[in-house]
Amino acid sequence: MKILVVGSGGREHALAWKLAQSERVQTIFVAPGNGGTATDIRLKNIDITDPATLADFVQQEQIELTVVGPEVPLAAGIVNIFRDRGLKIFGPSKEAAQLESSKDFAKAFMHRHQIPTAEYQTFSDVQAAHDYISAKGAPIVIKADGLAAGKGVVVAMSLDEAHAAVDMMLSDNKLGDAGARVVIEEFLAGEEASFIVMVDGKNILPLATSQDHKRLLDNDEGPNTGGMGAYSPAPIVTPQLHARVMREIIVPTVQGMAKDGIVFTGFLYAGLMIDEHGTPKTLEFNCRMGDPETQPIMARLKTDLVNVMEHAVNGTLDTVELEWDRRTAMGVVMAAAGYPDAPRKGDKITGIPTETPDSVTFHAGTVLNDKVLSTNGGRVLCVVGLGDTVKLAQKHAYDVVEKIHFDGAQYRRDIGWRALNRKH
Numbered sequence: 001m002k003i004l005v006v007g008s009g010g011r012e013h014a015l016a017w018k019l020a021q022s023e024r025v026q027t028i029f030v031a032p033g034n035g036g037t038a039t040d041i042r043l044k045n046i047d048i049t050d051p052a053t054l055a056d057f058v059q060q061e062q063i064e065l066t067v068v069g070p071e072v073p074l075a076a077g078i079v080n081i082f083r084d085r086g087l088k089i090f091g092p093s094k095e096a097a098q099l100e101s102s103k104d105f106a107k108a109f110m111h112r113h114q115i116p117t118a119e120y121q122t123f124s125d126v127q128a129a130h131d132y133i134s135a136k137g138a139p140i141v142i143k144a145d146g147l148a149a150g151k152g153v154v155v156a157m158s159l160d161e162a163h164a165a166v167d168m169m170l171s172d173n174k175l176g177d178a179g180a181r182v183v184i185e186e187f188l189a190g191e192e193a194s195f196i197v198m199v200d201g202k203n204i205l206p207l208a209t210s211q212d213h214k215r216l217l218d219n220d221e222g223p224n225t226g227g228m229g230a231y232s233p234a235p236i237v238t239p240q241l242h243a244r245v246m247r248e249i250i251v252p253t254v255q256g257m258a259k260d261g262i263v264f265t266g267f268l269y270a271g272l273m274i275d276e277h278g279t280p281k282t283l284e285f286n287c288r289m290g291d292p293e294t295q296p297i298m299a300r301l302k303t304d305l306v307n308v309m310e311h312a313v314n315g316t317l318d319t320v321e322l323e324w325d326r327r328t329a330m331g332v333v334m335a336a337a338g339y340p341d342a343p344r345k346g347d348k349i350t351g352i353p354t355e356t357p358d359s360v361t362f363h364a365g366t367v368l369n370d371k372v373l374s375t376n377g378g379r380v381l382c383v384v385g386l387g388d389t390v391k392l393a394q395k396h397a398y399d400v401v402e403k404i405h406f407d408g409a410q411y412r413r414d415i416g417w418r419a420l421n422r423k424h
């Protein structure tokens with residue numbers, strides 16, 4: 001069968017790589033793909049991004065299944081367009097994608113269905129937002145309502161920072177429409193984890209747990225990024241906590257959406273903050289898989305992903321049991337010079353070793369031109385190492401990272417430190 005993966009990042013390379021392992025697959029198209037998907041003979045890049053044109057392509061090529069990676073096409077309604085034409089696609093409708101595309105929608109939803117999250121209020125009036133911040137004090141968190149490519153959240157440790165964030169979004173319109181409304185919420189302390197499940201409308205299938213590292217520099221310092229590394233499993237998510245997150249957050253979310261008349265299908269990703277007592281609260285929802293979390297998660301998945309996806313689009317996920325590699329998978333992101341503010345493009349990449357049973361390198365911001373591989377975006381590669389212990393997985397990842405070269409490469413040396421420090 002033929003399959004289409006929509007997107008161009010490391011997440012999409014990892015999904016396509018895993019789907020391609022199925023014996024049932026003839027061709028996997030990736031739209032638009034990257035230098036890594038261009039190199040893999042089982043994958044074929046196609047240079048289309050417009051959802052309606054993609055649906056035309058799927059009809060012409062008789063592609064049986066489409067899997068969507070990023071949030072932007074989901075929020076634009078790619079699933080609605082495909083379903084209207086009777087095409088099978090895994091992802092949420094435009095309406096369901098509001099859980100990610102509007103922070104105000106997500107907060108009001110959680111409030112309505114008693115799903116644990118930080119206290120908040122939404123503002124479009126500048127003065128009212130400033131007054132609220134003055135009344136609440138710092139630390140406090142300011143979030144643009146709309147999609148802002150990872151730039152929409154300011155965790156303000158001081159009142160000055162908080163007021164500046166409101167001015168940036170509401171007065172100076174630095175984030176455009178996405179920042180025309182802001183959610184201001186209570187600061188939550190604790191440790192974060194990514195909790196990702198597949199939903200077919202009524203059945204929920206949890207994926208392996210994971211944690212990512214958002215800050216650019218070692219010791220979780222420096223600016224926030226899209227993610228500098230991630231690993232699976234996340235030891236903080238014990239079986240007890242897993243059950244609690246399902247009971248208090250995931251199941252009420254899927255049922256709550258259905259009650260509100262919006263059936264949720266697709267990947268559902270709850271970003272969790274777990275406090276010192278082990279109590280989880282929802283920081284945010286994403287209606288897609290995480291990047292870079294997908295890379296270590298796919299490296300551990302043993303089950304045929306094509307079969308899983310078929311059950312997901314047919315509403316029979318209750319019959320699926322996932323099998324995972326018991327090892328830890330550690331993904332280290334190599335980013336371009338200038339990332340995250342102004343990533344440089346065009347640096348030549350050399351030294352990527354072939355995949356081994358202990359390691360695999362997924363591409364993100366790369367491009368292949370005349371057989372030369374170059375950087376083409378902020379997050380360039382995600383090198384995943386697998387090992388029986390966290391330490392061994394880390395070693396296998398960094399052994400590969402050290403073989404790869406491009407000018408200005410930035411990467412953290414401490415990916416996995418929380419899992420390493422944890423006493424079991």
Ligand code: AMP
Nearest residue numbers: 118141153155185186187188271283284
């Ligand atoms: P979000 O896109 O909502 O997940 O926010 C991006 C990052 O900001 C999160 O991964 C957290 O590190 C941080 N963050 C978001 N909301 C809060 C909060 N209420 N308290 C503390 N940190 C937060």
Ligand code: GLY
Nearest residue numbers: 212227290291292
């Ligand atoms: N790794 C965080 C995200 O995908 O949003």
